[in-house]
Amino acid sequence: MNQFQYVRPAEVPAAAKAFTKGPNTHFLAGGTNLIDLMKMGVVVPERLVDINHLPLKKIEKTPGGISIGALATNTEVSIHPLIKESFPLLSLAINAGASPQLRNMATVGGNLMQRTRCPYFFDTTMPCNKRVPGSGCGALEGINRMHAIFGASDKCIAVNPSDMNVALTALDATVHVTGLKGKRAIKFADFHRLPGEHPELDNTLQKGELITSVDIPVSPYNKNVHYLKVRDRTSYAFALVSAGVALNIENNTIQGARLAMGGVAHKPWRLTETEAFLKGKPVSLDVFKQASQIAMQGARAYEYNKFKLKLAPNTILQALTTAAGLKA
Amino acid sequence: MKKETIGDSLRRVDGRLKVTGGAKYSGEYEVPGLTYGVLVPATITSGTVTAIDSKAALRAPGVLAVITPFNAIKVPGYQPEAPTRIKGLKLFNDTQVYFNGQPIALVVADTFERATHAAGLVKATYQSQPHETNFHKNIEKGVSPQNNKDYVRGDVNAYKNAPVKIEQEYMLPSEMHNPMELHVTTAFWTGDDKVTLYTKSQGVISSQRAVANAFQLDAKNVQINSRFVGGAFGSSLRTWPHEIAAIQAAKMVKRPVKLTLTREQMFTLVGYRPLTIQKIGLGATADGKLVGISHESHSQTAAYEEFTERSVNVSRFLYDIPNVNTLYKVVPLNVGVPAPMRGPGEATGSFALESALDELSYAVNMDPIELRLKNYAETDLEKNLPWSSKYLKECYQKGAERIGWSNRAAKPGTNRDGEWLVGYGIGCGAFGAYRSRALAKIKLMPDGSVNIKSATSDIGPGTATSMVLIAADILNIPAKRITFELGDSSFPVAPTQGGSATISSVGSAVHDACIALKQKLNALAGKVEDSNDDIDYAKVLSQNNLPFLEITQESNPNEEAKKYSMYSFSAHFAQVYVHPLTGAVKIKKVVAVVDAGKIVNHKTASSQMIGGTVGGIGMAMTEEAVFDDRFGRYINGNFADYHVPVNADIPQLEAIFIDRPDPIINPIGTKGIGEISLIGVAPAIANAIYNATGKRVRELPITPDKLI
């Protein structure tokens, strides 16, 4: 571990300003990801801006929905009555992640920003384009069992590891940020990016921009929901594949559907075409089977993750049937 | 006053200390002038270190030394002329690198953080050589280990010619030793030729010998303390090179050195259950009588040291099979050396044998328990000796009852509960019941309290508790008047805690010491020696003007035992639910039934069974060290990615003991359960999963991708 400066501003503008001072500055929230990366030598900051004293913890109703402060912990969000009532999918997704101890520390902003768990990214003796651009991708011809089946590039096949993000993309959230150039709002689907030629960039946040809140608009997707995470152990393991499903069902007809997958792409993978297919269809196993196949369009596997080509549609199918209350 | 007897459930005598933080582990001793050592691992997999640049590290604050192959003082026991040469890796003795992660330098500083920081500043230059780490590619290079004798009984080809034949290959990945407590050694020299260690050890006497050999010291000048051990499972059976390095460093900096491994280093430096591929050929008649078996095993070992275990032996004696052949080879690779891991090779072997037997049961359309009964071994055909005791049939019966075996569907994939497929499985095992020489010193104090000392260890089973219970029973006094001390090499000699033999060996010494004390007291009280009348111990002392009474008793295996084959036996039963779409497995229940002779303390014995079963669930379902051969490194050397089972993976577990004394092994009739608790768990689960799904998984762990 190297030596670094540590500052702890109390106001948002001061936090943004602190960022401009050092060349290699990082915000520190719950620290559950950043501190690990520092210990491994993956991130070597010269300056840490501890944002834990910023007033960004509120979870509150807004005219159009709910606003979640960037520093609300994962636990606070998942047990909040407003969230459980209006966005149960988010609660389920958060609770499927990490462990209670981690969720107590982890923040919404930090979860959004967490880095991939690709083992080659974590080990500084190995090549990784995301860690050191141009050094090569260790996973491409390595042990890529946990890696992407959608939207990867030959530069990087890593996945976004978050469970929370799967729900947030399905729920059409908006990320609010503040930077030196002022505030802006980013649609959730545009927040994370695909690796393309620049896997070192996980998202579209500009240097020094601070996430202040995540807003979710009201929607009818609060009844028939399910978050299904398939993993190597029952708790405290990242997803092999996960599926977040929310259906708006009336009279046995799907009025609208929201679907996203985790553990399959560099970003939380929203399934808009599958959603369009489901709209107006009756609730039936057959329809769900077709939907789960549509969801797989464009999938491509690597040496060790071929099982995902089968596990992913199975997981969607199971999540849909559970959300709809159908017996498989 | 209530007096406890063997067979009771005594609470852990050190339980309170452990849960209140009062138990002091080896990493918690504050020695004046303590310094901290941090190892620098090699980042190549094979080759030599050509230079080490320590300048930046030495300039860093608080750093006292950077010890490398280029400046280390010689460890006398490492030198070719040493009378008793140390086996295995010799750290800093030469520049050879045998595996990735091998320590190439040791930084010593005044704080752990400063040592860690400086370790990152050490720059090594290497001359790399091509490395061989791929087991599958190198399996042909397997060698028959020294002292290994492959085994043949009857006709080697018998199984091939049998009416029903199973020929399959089973794979077990490397499973890493990861006890909760990290490995730690605090070493300090108390004179030119005198050294003291607080170290994590399963055997303080064997540690004493190893250190004495390494530094060519008189054993009595080496003091080893290991009072509390936070789990070891076989990873502390030997004295590791980094422990020797800590002693070496203490000599060089002339101050005490504490060296704690990091979690990541636990994946390379303290051994593991080696990757093993086993081929089983099993032949039977159409009605399920076994005709012959062939069991071949290839295991990974280190290029610099041969590690062997008994993965094939179980096939020679567990069932009544006239024709048997076993073959065992090890494949040397550029990896760290393996070590025994709870249930060691026996657990590995039982996964293959018990899976194959399950496959056969379906092939001959026979209930797996029936099949086992049909081939029940009434004597040990390998040693050609009668069993000292064997109640495996009773294990089958009790376990079948408790798991609800009658609900098992004979046809796989046909038993459903809602969306879930339900299955039942059985897996059996055996582990040698051993006993070796042990000593105990018993001291009766004027207040009637008793203290017993023996240089044994407690890596978790609750050794002191069982010993207190034995003493309470024989001396006929309350347990709370008795204390038992261990983990100190100055105490009377006892064997290393391993191979499930502590209760048998040290328990016998305690038993014999108590009898000796009682006889002495009876004599002093003017009674016949073996009188069982209550006597007031304190009174006898005062009447005879004795300040205390102390006896050191040696206890040895009996001659009679040579005429018998002695084993503990187990039958594990599992009930599982499998989701056909996602491959998710819920283990609903595991019942572990054990014939381990007389159970001394039910409470700690049950805990031990539960712990072993959890280890078996890890082996079956989650644990796998994943290696990238291109780099020669593990890619999951941390607790986020290397999956030990968590509470949510563990169902209701039940431990059942047959609890009938073995008439031969020792005066108490107890056989030991540490290993047997894990042996057979993995095949029970794999077999249950087959019963549920019709999918036979022959490569552990059974992750969801293998079931969809």
Ligand SMILES: Cc1cc2nc3c(=O)[nH]c(=O)nc-3n(C[C@H](O)[C@H](O)[C@H](O)COP(=O)(O)OP(=O)(O)OC[C@H]3O[C@@H](n4cnc5c(N)ncnc54)[C@H](O)[C@@H]3O)c2cc1C
């Ligand atoms: C062992 C383990 C298992 C886990 N399992 C799971 C799992 O199964 N599912 C899952 O979803 N997650 C899992 N996690 C990840 C966990 O959810 C994240 O570590 C956590 O959400 C990060 O939040 P944090 O507040 O601790 O972030 P930090 O570690 O403090 O920060 C993470 C990153 O976010 C940046 N950041 C933080 N806040 C802001 C902000 N407001 N604006 C801009 N940038 C910011 C930091 O600069 C840093 O780069 C696991 C983590 C561990 C260690």
Ligand code: SF4
């Ligand atoms: S997949 Fe991405 S993160 Fe992983 S090694 Fe390749 S570039 Fe790095």
